Amino acid sequence: xxxxxxxxxxxxxxxxxxxxxxxxxxxxxxxxxxxxxxxxxxxxxxxxxxxxxxxxxxxxxxxxxxxxxxxxxxxxxxxxxxxxxxxxxxxxxxxxxxxxxxxxxxxxxxxxxxxxxxxxxxxxxxxxxxxxxxxxxxxxxxxxxxxxxxxxxxxxxxxxxxxxxxxxxxxxxxxxxxxxxxxxxx
Amino acid sequence: xxxxxxxxxxxxxxxxxxxxxxxxxxxxxxxxxxxxxxxxxxxxxxxxxxxxxxxxxxxxxxxxxxxxxxxxxxxxxxxxxxxxxxxxxxxxxxxxxxxxxxxxxxxxxxxxxxxxxxxxxxxxxxxxxxxxxxxxxxxxxxxxxxxxxxxxxxxxxxxxxxxxxxxxxxxxxxxxxxxxxxxxxx
DNA sequence: CGCATCGGCTAATGGCATTAGCCTTTCAGC
DNA sequence: GCTGAAAGGCTAATGCCATTAGCCGATGCG
Numbered sequence: 001x002x003x004x005x006x007x008x009x010x011x012x013x014x015x016x017x018x019x020x021x022x023x024x025x026x027x028x029x030x031x032x033x034x035x036x037x038x039x040x041x042x043x044x045x046x047x048x049x050x051x052x053x054x055x056x057x058x059x060x061x062x063x064x065x066x067x068x069x070x071x072x073x074x075x076x077x078x079x080x081x082x083x084x085x086x087x088x089x090x091x092x093x094x095x096x097x098x099x100x101x102x103x104x105x106x107x108x109x110x111x112x113x114x115x116x117x118x119x120x121x122x123x124x125x126x127x128x129x130x131x132x133x134x135x136x137x138x139x140x141x142x143x144x145x146x147x148x149x150x151x152x153x154x155x156x157x158x159x160x161x162x163x164x165x166x167x168x169x170x171x172x173x174x175x176x177x178x179x180x181x182x183x184x185x186x
Numbered sequence: 187x188x189x190x191x192x193x194x195x196x197x198x199x200x201x202x203x204x205x206x207x208x209x210x211x212x213x214x215x216x217x218x219x220x221x222x223x224x225x226x227x228x229x230x231x232x233x234x235x236x237x238x239x240x241x242x243x244x245x246x247x248x249x250x251x252x253x254x255x256x257x258x259x260x261x262x263x264x265x266x267x268x269x270x271x272x273x274x275x276x277x278x279x280x281x282x283x284x285x286x287x288x289x290x291x292x293x294x295x296x297x298x299x300x301x302x303x304x305x306x307x308x309x310x311x312x313x314x315x316x317x318x319x320x321x322x323x324x325x326x327x328x329x330x331x332x333x334x335x336x337x338x339x340x341x342x343x344x345x346x347x348x349x350x351x352x353x354x355x356x357x358x359x360x361x362x363x364x365x366x367x368x369x370x371x372x
Numbered sequence: 373c374g375c376a377t378c379g380g381c382t383a384a385t386g387g388c389a390t391t392a393g394c395c396t397t398t399c400a401g402c
Numbered sequence: 403g404c405t406g407a408a409a410g411g412c413t414a415a416t417g418c419c420a421t422t423a424g425c426c427g428a429t430g431c432g
Contacts, residue, residue, distance in 0.1 A: 005410075030388055041390075042411050050389065105342035134349050141345055141354040142336075142361055149335020150328075156291035159327055163320050168327040175328055175365025179357065182364055191379075216419060227421075228380050236420065374432090381425080388419090395412080402404085 006036055008046045012056045016099065019057060024102040027054065055111070058104040061096075062114045065103070068092045069121045078128035079177045085125045086147055086173045093151035100155050105148075129180045139180060146172055192222055194232045198242045202285065205243060210288040213240065241297070244290040247282075248300045251289070254278045255307045264314035265363045271311045272333055272359045279337035286341050291334075315366045325366060332358055 014035045018027050029050050033040040047053045072088035073081050093100040107115065122140045131139050150172055153159055159168070200221045204213050215236050219226040233239045258274035259267050279286040293301065308326045317325050336358055339345055345354070 028388065029390090038410095039412055040388080041392095041413085044390075045410050105339060105344045107344060107346055134353070137347055137349040138354040138357045141339075141349075141351075142332075142358045144344075145335035145339055145358060146328075146332055146361070147335070148339060149331035149333070152338065153291060153327075153331055153334060158291045158293060158330075160293055161323055163323040163327075165327075167320070168324040171324045171365065171370050172328045172331060174370040175332070175361045178365045178368055179361025214419065215421090224379095225381060226419080227382085227423095230421075231379050376429100376431090378427105378429085380427085383423085383425100385422080386420090389417090391416080392414085393412100394414100396410090398407100398409085400405100400407095 006038065006042070006046055008056075011036070011043060011046045011053065012060055015053055015057050016060060019098050019102045020096060021098075023098045027057070027102070029053070054102070055104065055108055057102050058108075059111045059114060061099050061103045062111050062118065064099075065089070065092055066114055066118045066121065069118060073121055073125045081125045081128070082143075082177055082180075083173045085122070086143075086169070086176070089147045090151055090154070090169055093155050097155035100151055126180070131180075142179070143176060146176055192224065192228070192232055194242075197222070197229060197232045197239070198246055201239055201243050202246060205284050205288050206282060207284075209284045213243070213288070215239070240288070241290065241294055243288050244294075245297045245300060247285050247289045248297050248304065250285075251275070251278055252300055252304045252307065255304060259307055259311045267311045267314070268329075268363055268366075269359045271308070272329075272355070272362070275333045276337055276340070276355055279341050283341035286337055312366070317366075328365070329362060332362055 011032060014032050015027055018031050018035065029043050030040050033043055047056070068088045069085055072084040076084050119140055122143055123136055126136060126139050150169060154165065159165060197218060200218050201213055204217050204221065215229050216226050219229055233242070254274045255271055258270040262270050305326055308329055309322055312322060312325050336355060340351065345351060
């Protein structure tokens, strides 16, 4: 195994930095090569193509998000766990807006496992609500929709008014927990 | 005014068709020119550049969404209005997933007016809940987050399991209305 | 009838992705 | 220590796309 200057992971790391600093749209092989001090075609020794690099970046973000979610839920249960999960999620997205935007939502086989782990954490966070089977699935979907929707809009700067965003997010969390507490039946 | 073959609106229309059929990533000036039966540079007589075309497309989508929302709320109030709004929103996104994905979330001056109209509709839909000032703002943000999050995930095919999506969405609506009914205070 | 202007065209430039094929460095095993 | 295979970098070449510059015919107002 010859010189180990670059590596697949290093390339992804540089890509992540570009995404953070200049946004997902600025992620080009040319830019990565520039940062690596290498000619563009050299990157193909580490990554199949730009599309794969994007998937790898997305996978890394998914992993970080899973870690955040995992820590948030740890040692908590019920509403507390749910709120901590939502807060952690939002906080991650707010801290790394570009990175969060690089998260690919369309399911990809490469990141299926990480995605399942994340869903598992959400199910765990919902455990206290006594949801079974389909009900748990519906709840996870709603939780995802709420967290992702808020994160995307905040990251995009779509919330323009001056009102406190923490309060808005607290209301969102309130909606989720209160909706889970009383049955959807009318 | 010489021959009126193409027009700004016609270009946007073709762009919309490309987005619908091949996704937002396939929207290139070259592709539009191909459909228009015209050389690529000719498009610059109607549109400043690709970035502007994207904004125009996004504006059109925003307009359609506003119309859908407006019709949904018409003649309804309270929970009924809210549910109709959410259903209409989801239905639009599900009917035109690529188009919905072409919606730019970052606020742009060009579409600010349309955006305000949409927010106005949401506020109207929330009127029955007696929200004032900041509380209304928070509620609109949560509503947006919920609707947008669900729409994005559904459009991306992120909901993979077989469970009925209508039910999931009904739960989301339930969360929103039940969260609005009882005060967020603990 | 003249002419300003609209709306299309060709040519040219430059960025980026991707492929092909070369060359050097390094290390495993003798 | 020597050798050869392969990892990992490079240059050259291709092709797509956006964008700019500058040309030219048609059209409709005066």
